[in-house]
Amino acid sequence: MTATTRLTTPFGARATAAEILAGVDITGRRMIVTGGSSGIGRETVRALAGAGAEVTVATRDPGQAADLVKEFAGPGPGSVRAAAIDLADLSSVDAFVAAWEGPLHALVANAGVMAVPTRRLTAQGWELQLATNYLGHFALARGLRDNLRAAGSARVVVLSSGAQLRRAFDFDDPHFERQPYEPWPAYFQSKTADVLLVVGIARRWAADGITANAANPGYIMTKLQRYLEHDTLRAFGVTIDEAGNHTVPDYYKSPAQGAGTSVLLAASPLLEGVTGGYFEGNQEAAIVPGGPDALAGVAQHAVDPAAADRLWSYAERVLASR
Numbered sequence: 317m318t319a320t321t322r323l324t325t326p327f328g329a330r331a332t333a334a335e336i337l338a339g340v341d342i343t344g345r346r347m348i349v350t351g352g353s354s355g356i357g358r359e360t361v362r363a364l365a366g367a368g369a370e371v372t373v374a375t376r377d378p379g380q381a382a383d384l385v386k387e388f389a390g391p392g393p394g395s396v397r398a399a400a401i402d403l404a405d406l407s408s409v410d411a412f413v414a415a416w417e418g419p420l421h422a423l424v425a426n427a428g429v430m431a432v433p434t435r436r437l438t439a440q441g442w443e444l445q446l447a448t449n450y451l452g453h454f455a456l457a458r459g460l461r462d463n464l465r466a467a468g469s470a471r472v473v474v475l476s477s478g479a480q481l482r483r484a485f486d487f488d489d490p491h492f493e494r495q496p497y498e499p500w501p502a503y504f505q506s507k508t509a510d511v512l513l514v515v516g517i518a519r520r521w522a523a524d525g526i527t528a529n530a531a532n533p534g535y536i537m538t539k540l541q542r543y544l545e546h547d548t549l550r551a552f553g554v555t556i557d558e559a560g561n562h563t564v565p566d567y568y569k570s571p572a573q574g575a576g577t578s579v580l581l582a583a584s585p586l587l588e589g590v591t592g593g594y595f596e597g598n599q600e601a602a603i604v605p606g607g608p609d610a611l612a613g614v615a616q617h618a619v620d621p622a623a624a625d626r627l628w629s630y631a632e633r634v635l636a637s638r
């Protein structure tokens with residue numbers, strides 16, 4: 317898609333995942349949702365299984381998905397199983413890939429962490445937000461490429477964010493080794509990397525019948541905000557009463573609405589053959605300059621093919637060097 321031929325859909329920004337998949341039958345399609353035991357991922361799993369898919373929740377703690385597994389244990393076509401993965405630990409990603417058998421029709425790279433307060437490093441020595449949100453998903457998608465190809469027509473969906481507007485990928489110091497660590501810029505960069513990942517897949521795997529698109533779910537109150545101080549939450553419009561209860565402003569969505577864009581990209585017939593796009597409010601977004609004042613759209617630095625190729629090479633190099 318280009319800026320002049322952006323895909324539009326009949327769905328409003330607040331359509332729920334179930335509304336977007338109403339009448340869509342994906343019985344027999346095998347799908348993975350990372351981080352699918354909470355927040356947006358949980359509602360993504362429920363809508364995909366509700367439409368008939370065999371969904372695997374890839375989660376650090378499979379016990380957290382026990383109720384989802386039970387919810388779809390009945391005789392209907394959709395089913396849910398849970399399997400362990402820690403995206404910040406490449407040996408765990410490798411073990412997940414090794415255990416996966418057969419075709420994979422959709423991979424929803426949904427797991428993420430945001431604004432981790434201090435610089436934390438993974439076993440491989442990588443900054444935690446980049447490792448979880450991008451490098452782990454790169455390794456997972458690459459490891460499952462043959463399974464995606466075997467599906468004949470497969471989709472990769474990567475959860476990005478309006479955060480991608482704020483920062484280009486920093487090829488000089490992606491792990492904050494020389495510059496002081498800052499929680500938000502590390503998140504912004506990881507969400508830019510997530511868009512560059514779909515651009516990279518679109519440029520490389522089309523001949524395998526694999527498409528890839530990025531989703532911005534909008535604002536949703538979930539565990540993602542776990543690291544934010546009350547003052548920061550208030551700056552995002554959240555009201556916190558004396559008992560600590562949170563009330564979100566009207567522009568926030570429910571998790572089921574946030575999951576709408578994920579399932580649109582993973583399973584809607586409207587997206588057949590569409591690749592390399594960034595969607596928000598259930599429409600393909602315009603390409604914009606990005607920067608501190610940008611409010612909507614996808615930044616030029618996040619869809620730049622040269623940056624996508626450079627990041628792909630970088631990720632392959634660091635994965636090989638672990």
Ligand SMILES: NC(=O)c1ccc[n+]([C@@H]2O[C@H](COP(=O)([O-])OP(=O)(O)OC[C@H]3O[C@@H](n4cnc5c(N)ncnc54)[C@H](OP(=O)(O)O)[C@@H]3O)[C@@H](O)[C@H]2O)c1
Pocket residue numbers: 350351352353354355356357374375376377380401402403404405425426427428429430448475476477478532533534535536537538539540541
């Ligand atoms: N909520 C929003 O306003 C918003 C806005 C824009 C984009 N997004 C994106 O939407 C996605 C889903 O976020 P959410 O709001 O639904 O937050 P959430 O409820 O916190 O879900 C994130 C999931 O990621 C999992 N996760 C974190 N680190 C992991 C790791 N190392 N390995 C495997 N799983 C890991 C978490 O698992 P645990 O339960 O084990 O921690 C959790 O299930 C994220 O990629 C986020 O960046 C959200």
